[in-house]
Amino acid sequence: MNFSDLGLSEKVLEAVTASGYTQPTPIQAEAIPHALARRDVLGIAQTGTGKTAAFTLPMLTLLEQGRARARMPRTLILEPTRELAAQVEESFTKYGANQRLNVALLIGGVSFGDQDAKITRGVDVLIATPGRLLDHFERGKLLLTGIEILVIDEADRMLDMGFIPDIERICRMVPFTRQTLFFSATMPPEIQRLTETFLHNPAKVEVARQASTATTITQRLVGAGAEPHEKREALRNLIRQQPEFKNAIIFCNRKRDVQTVYRSLQRHGFNVAALHGDLDQRARMAALDSFRNGSTQLLVASDVAARGLDIPDVSHVFNYDVPHHAEDYVHRIGRTGRAGKKGVAITVVTSDDKKSLAAIEQMIGASIEWQGELPPQGEGDGERRRRAGGRRGGRDGGRGRSHDGQAETRRSETESPSPARAAGSRDRQQSHERRDRGPRPAAGEAPRPERQARAPQRRPEPEEPPVIGLGDHVPSFLLRSVKRT
Numbered sequence: 001m002n003f004s005d006l007g008l009s010e011k012v013l014e015a016v017t018a019s020g021y022t023q024p025t026p027i028q029a030e031a032i033p034h035a036l037a038r039r040d041v042l043g044i045a046q047t048g049t050g051k052t053a054a055f056t057l058p059m060l061t062l063l064e065q066g067r068a069r070a071r072m073p074r075t076l077i078l079e080p081t082r083e084l085a086a087q088v089e090e091s092f093t094k095y096g097a098n099q100r101l102n103v104a105l106l107i108g109g110v111s112f113g114d115q116d117a118k119i120t121r122g123v124d125v126l127i128a129t130p131g132r133l134l135d136h137f138e139r140g141k142l143l144l145t146g147i148e149i150l151v152i153d154e155a156d157r158m159l160d161m162g163f164i165p166d167i168e169r170i171c172r173m174v175p176f177t178r179q180t181l182f183f184s185a186t187m188p189p190e191i192q193r194l195t196e197t198f199l200h201n202p203a204k205v206e207v208a209r210q211a212s213t214a215t216t217i218t219q220r221l222v223g224a225g226a227e228p229h230e231k232r233e234a235l236r237n238l239i240r241q242q243p244e245f246k247n248a249i250i251f252c253n254r255k256r257d258v259q260t261v262y263r264s265l266q267r268h269g270f271n272v273a274a275l276h277g278d279l280d281q282r283a284r285m286a287a288l289d290s291f292r293n294g295s296t297q298l299l300v301a302s303d304v305a306a307r308g309l310d311i312p313d314v315s316h317v318f319n320y321d322v323p324h325h326a327e328d329y330v331h332r333i334g335r336t337g338r339a340g341k342k343g344v345a346i347t348v349v350t351s352d353d354k355k356s357l358a359a360i361e362q363m364i365g366a367s368i369e370w371q372g373e374l375p376p377q378g379e380g381d382g383e384r385r386r387r388a389g390g391r392r393g394g395r396d397g398g399r400g401r402s403h404d405g406q407a408e409t410r411r412s413e414t415e416s417p418s419p420a421r422a423a424g425s426r427d428r429q430q431s432h433e434r435r436d437r438g439p440r441p442a443a444g445e446a447p448r449p450e451r452q453a454r455a456p457q458r459r460p461e462p463e464e465p466p467v468i469g470l471g472d473h474v475p476s477f478l479l480r481s482v483k484r485t
Contacts, residue, residue, distance in 0.1 A: 006032045009061040011098040016057070019094055025050035026207040032058050035181060040202035042195055043183040046214060046334060049207060052310065055151050055181045056091045059125070060099060062149065068102055068122035072146035076174065077127045078167065080157040081304055082107040082281060083288060085127050088153070092125055101125060106132045109281030116141050130158070130166035137173070147174040155184035155191050156327065157307040164190060171198045185307075185334075186327050213330055217337035218344045219368045221357070223375035226350040232264045234348055235320055239270070239298070242344065247291070248316035250300045251332045253324060261320055262300045272298040275305050306331040312338065319347035322356045326363040351375045 003016050003024055024032070027045040034041050035058035045051055059075055068074050079085040089105045096103070104118040106128035112135075119126075119142055126133075136142040150171070152158070158167055171180075180199050184191055195202065213219065224234035239248065252258045255276040262274040273287040273296040284304075290296040292311055299305070300320075306328055314336045323329050329347075336343025347368070349357055353375075361367055 001029050003057075006057075007036045007061075008032070008057055009064055011064070012057055012060050012095060015060075015095045015097050018097070025054075027051055027205060028054045028057070030205040030207065031055070031181075031203075034203040034205070035059075035179075036061060038062075038179055040180045040199045041182065042199060042202040042204045043181070044185070044187055044204070044206040045183075046185055046330065051153070051183045052088060052091050053095070055153070055183065056088070056095055059149055059151070060092070060096050060101070063101055063124050064099065068124045069146060070122050071119055071141065072143045073104070073119070073123040073126035074146060075125050075149040075151070076133075076144070076147050076170075077125065077151040077153060078130055078133070078158075078170065079127065080129065080154050080161050080163060080307065082109065082129060083284065083304065083309055084154060084307065085129055086285065087310055088127050092127075103127065106136060107281070108132050112136075112139075130163045130170065133170065134166060144170070144173045145175060147178050149179045149181065150174055151181045151183075153183050154307050155182060155194070156186045156188060157331075159188060159190050160325070160328075164194065167194065168197075185331065188327075213333060213364055214337045214343075216340060216342055217333055218342070219333065220344070220346045220371040221349050221368050222346055222371050223373055224348050224350055225375070226352055228260070231320065231348055231350065232261060235261070235318060236265070236268055236270075238318065238346055238348075242316060244315065246313070246315035247294070247297050248299070248318055249291075249305060249311070249314060249332075249335050250298060250318045250320050251306065251323070252300065252302060253321040255302050257321065258300050258302050265298060265300065270298055271296055272300060275299060275301040277302060277304050303328055303332070306335070309335065310338075311335060313341065314338070315343065317343070317345040319345070322347055322349060322353040322360070324356060326356075326359040329360045330364070346371070349375055 001024065002022060003013055006024065006029065008016070027043055027049045031041050031043050031054040035055065041055075043051060043054060055077075063074065066074065077085075077088055079088060085105055085107050089103055092101070092103050101124040102118070102122055103125045104115065104123040104127070106115050106126065108129065108131065115132075115136065119136070133142070137144065152167060155167075158164060180202070182195055182199055182202070222234065222238060224231050235250070239245070250261060252261055255278050258274055258276045262272055265272045273290055275284055275287045279287070287296070287299065288305075288309070288311075291299040303323070317333050317336045319329070319332060323332060333343075333345035336345060347357075357368075
């Protein structure tokens with residue numbers, strides 16, 4: 001099947017051909033005809049299968065008729081992150097090159113004034129994150145009564161980020177007669193309830209088993225020690241040992257770990273950039289652009305880069321941390337092996353990651369192959385720290401964190417103190433006992449009887465006559481004579 005068989009307009013087909021695409025992906029081949037027929041669409045497909053073009057191309061065809069009005073956009077696309085929203089805007093720019101459509105991007109980190117100016121001129125396609133969209137609506141700068149097509153992209157990511165209440169509110173503000181295109185990689189119960197509430201007789205398009213991984217990705221597990229310096233060393237060795245290595249995205253669970261791994265790789269001479277939610281929008285886009293154009297070889301990122309980002313030709317993905325949620329594993333490794341290309345995904349596993357790893361293998365329905373030796377089967381780092389009496393358990397050690405040798409030293413000192421420390425402890429205890437008993441009696445003197453604790457008695461106060469009126473403390477202004485008139 002070719003794009004010309006899907007019913008797209010001539011202008012859209014010319015832009016698709018100019019982009020170098022000839023055949024649609026399965027999700028595009030099934031979703032585009034239903035979208036052109038003005039039906040609601042529920043699309044479920046693993047990441048990297050072309051979901052963005054599955055709603056971008058039919059929207060461009062449908063928008064060729066009509067025009068936008070001030071502050072009343074014709075279509076609305078909701079994305080969970082700024083990066084995904086900016087990527088969708090690029091798709092409309094590329095595929096809508098032959099059309100004169102106004103596209104506006106409402107995301108955080110950008111001036112309200114510039115966004116208000118675009119909305120005032122009239123917008124055919126409004127791409128927004130839920131928070132910034134509601135900010136404009138509450139300020140009275142935006143009307144949603146003219147929405148013809150509503151697109152909710154990466155719905156499961158919206159759920160993870162806590163945007164579902166905002167999505168429900170937005171769905172109630174747009175017209176009931178709008179067309180809804182709903183796309184997600186997984187379908188948890190909360191998302192299922194959302195689709196049953198706001199979609200009307202949707203055409204369900206599912207081109208892959210839910211929560212499955214692409215067959216073009218080679219997955220491996222590598223064991224490492226639970227201490228941070230051991231994990232960082234294992235990561236550096238993996239990067240150096242990979243055959244046919246071109247570039248890689250390195251995922252961490254926490255933003256502060258992103259910075260730590262980034263600085264470590266930078267010190268060891270790697271060409272690396274960092275991407276996480278605490279960076280401003282300009283720094284985030286600069287990091288993505290440098291990785292896309294090849295000037296940066298490694299990108300250390302949080303899960304902000306795990307969903308839907310179209311970064312072509314990523315050869316490797318490294319999970320520095322095993323993700324806490326099994327669904328995030330599917331999205332992380334989906335950054336490689338895209339568009340039919342081969343990819344490699346390697347996860348660094350410690351003895352603390354057994355439960356998370358078991359949940360991932362259960363979700364994808366397969367066991368992941370181990371490379372090299374397994375991690376130690378003894379106590380994990382968090383358990384060792386709890387036994388050592390550390391304040392913080394698990395891998396969130398912070399400043400009180402210590403290496404294994406130091407933790408074992410503290411534990412051995414607690415369990416079996418040295419003779420010197422034991423003698424000192426006895427001396428201190430005897431000193432406290434002597435102080436409590438008082439001075440020792442002299443030789444041949446009978447021991448003094450123990451003093452009985454008596455309650456302190458208050459000294460009796462002398463009796464004074466009761467004070468009448470103000471007593472001797474009469475204010476002077478009351479003693480002045482008053483002239484009668």
